[in-house]
Amino acid sequence: MKEEKIIEVRRLSAGYAGRAILSDVSFDVRQGEIFIILGGSGSGKSTLLKNMIGLYPAMSGEVLIRGENMIGAVGAVRERLLRQFGVMYQGGALFGSMTLAENVALPLEECTRLPREARALLARLKLQQVGLGQFADYLPSETSGGMVKRAAVARAMALDPGILFLDEPSAGLDPITSAELDELIRALSRDYGITFVIASHELASVYAIGDRAILLENGGIAAEGSPVQLRDNPPNNYVRAFFRREPERARAA
Template structure:
């Protein structure tokens, strides 16, 4: 068992008095690919936004790399957030910047590297995701799969030990999705990076996930935790079984 790099305790999210989820607790260990899964409306992306501090939780605590988020403010909070990387669903690239310039944005904002060094780092990160030859292209000139890879490269710009990916396979064809899954596994293995991946794509979950939690809209919280392959075969929860076996609920 490796070091715990993310600890979530009794987290809850509410909007206008309506509970999205509550009593969510889990741990992520260094080097894992940890998946947050569930059906539409179960609160996966809402959970992600609270874990990384975009919004405060209604209840509960989050600790990243041993530091409690709720106890941090100002520069101490910013310093911790610089140690995580986030890729949003579409890649969220700046349309007027090349891929290399997109990857260079965090370097420009958070380091004192000169432009030449930033450009070298950006190209190196793009090389890690298979986009070395596309460094000079604009987002409009590349495919959706390439945009997601570029988003991962930008999330890696500051060498964070944890990467959060929001629906990385959404909207991709099966071959492109499989290639992205392979990339995530390779980066986790080669760099020792911890990945927390939000997705409902079953094939990706089974391909990349070391462990997972499952959220459920009706239950307003977690209904499963463990190895996704084991949950598929052994879970006695009918919702979990239906999800992993693509079955219709009675």
């Protein structure tokens, strides 16, 4: 089951204002795995993620989600593709005027025909899954950064997507909260078979959860493999420098 390709990125080039940040990037994400996009600051992790979810128009290439191209998709095709994944943004991006439960219920309200009591119950269930059951009536401003991120995961899962995209889940969290979030990601992957695509550079978290990873450098893929394997057998100097935190070697590479 793990061998089936769920996302295929084919020769993707992307960037801003005519300047390419990624050129000719190709890789696959397999069903049910936790896939990590690694890279230094400014290496294009977020750009790649945002192109995969169709937020920015790519310059060229294809992003196939279960065989359908996300790049340039419009209308019904785009809607069908959007239903297949959920996204957690770096800062959580919860709506500040709504409680956590209302944030989770929003996609249910707009995209399904479920009656009100069903939506409320489902929102509670999703919040319970991320361990926030008792905080359903809190506003985002009344909760901590870790809780906001977990609630954002609950909102991303509201419509039962098969894929979750997470942009820097560990950013700005203390080690314990970050580890809790890692546990949650592993549990969701194990219990619900959700495929994760995570942009991150928190190495501790990456070793703990990542099944496979790519390392971005200079607009291309410097290495591909399991994070632990990349750390122990780095294929080149830059990869070694990245995983061992050696700036001198990185400058030389």
